Amino acid sequence: xxxxxxxxxxxxxxxxxLAQVERDRLRxxxxxxxxxxxxxxxxxxxxxxxxxxxxxIEKIEKEKLKETTELNRYEEPTDSDSDxxxxxxxQKKVEDFQKKCKRHEEMIQNFTDADTLDDAFKWMQKIDKxxxxxxxxxxxxxxxxxxxxxxKVATEQKDRFILQNKLNRAWRLVQRKEAYDPDDPANYGxxxxxxxxxxxxxLQQSGFEKExxxxxxxxxxxxxxxxxxxxxxxxxxxxxxxxxxKLDVIDKKLEEKLAELEYTFGRKGKALEEEIRDLAExxxxxxxxxxxxxxxxxxxxxxxxxxxx
Numbered sequence: 001x002x003x004x005x006x007x008x009x010x011x012x013x014x015x016x017x018l019a020q021v022e023r024d025r026l027r028x029x030x031x032x033x034x035x036x037x038x039x040x041x042x043x044x045x046x047x048x049x050x051x052x053x054x055x056x057i058e059k060i061e062k063e064k065l066k067e068t069t070e071l072n073r074y075e076e077p078t079d080s081d082s083d084x085x086x087x088x089x090x091q092k093k094v095e096d097f098q099k100k101c102k103r104h105e106e107m108i109q110n111f112t113d114a115d116t117l118d119d120a121f122k123w124m125q126k127i128d129k130x131x132x133x134x135x136x137x138x139x140x141x142x143x144x145x146x147x148x149x150x151x152k153v154a155t156e157q158k159d160r161f162i163l164q165n166k167l168n169r170a171w172r173l174v175q176r177k178e179a180y181d182p183d184d185p186a187n188y189g190x191x192x193x194x195x196x197x198x199x200x201x202x203l204q205q206s207g208f209e210k211e212x213x214x215x216x217x218x219x220x221x222x223x224x225x226x227x228x229x230x231x232x233x234x235x236x237x238x239x240x241x242x243x244x245x246k247l248d249v250i251d252k253k254l255e256e257k258l259a260e261l262e263y264t265f266g267r268k269g270k271a272l273e274e275e276i277r278d279l280a281e282x283x284x285x286x287x288x289x290x291x292x293x294x295x296x297x298x299x300x301x302x303x304x305x306x307x308x309x
Contacts, residue, residue, distance in 0.1 A: 031190060100134050140174045161273065168280070176287070243286050250283045 029042050107130060111123035137145075148169060149164045257276050 061202070104130060104135070138171065140177070144170050144174070158269070162258065165276065165280075174286075247283060247286055250279055250286070254279050 025042060029039050032039050033173055081084060088236050089211070107123060111127060114120035114123055128150070144167065147163055149165045151160060151167065154160045254276060256274055257279065260272060
């Protein structure tokens, strides 16, 4: 009851302050109108983004739209008898995670309620061990956190610039690792691996042809289409190899420029910063070109199979 009362009282105080600000704004606007002055700046205050959060709100809304599309994605039904077992295992994992969270909250509460520094230090060590065991962060996120902490306390412009470059590079590596993760559902339908294994779709297609035994003319047409697909695939792979070679060259140049920037100041330092930015933009453009859909060859094989049948 005390929490509810304090929350409502705080909300009432905020509402009173907002109402007071609105009354002051209207009073100033009426005074300007009576004096024959312009009130455009007062009207524009409501639309001005002082905190710069409008871009963040738009970004969050776009991410929500992407999440809804992922939820509406088509899933093939299965006749497996292990659905109940999977649900039980999932429920067990959820309960286990909830227990860990509850235990973590209890330990934090004990830490905040500690009477002496020794007790607080003891609970702090327990919390660290518990988080290390059950809520361990991945190494790349730890590196990013350490870089962000150093960036907060950095004062020199050169140090801040170097840390920002390292932070951006670490974040790009994390994004690339997640984009190449085959276990991530967001990567279904897209090839992002640099090295492609044997074409499973072609093997399956050949199996279909052996079972159905189509006419010779249809076989020739399907074989010609498959040859075209293979040529297109080889061309795409060759383009990928060219892009990878360019990326290696750009990475070497970036490392050389960053190493040179550590002892370069003044106009030369600014020129080096511009060169590093240009190289980073060029690298981002090349990495964007590496995306290509996985379903292109699958659809072409299905079309060929339907024509043969």
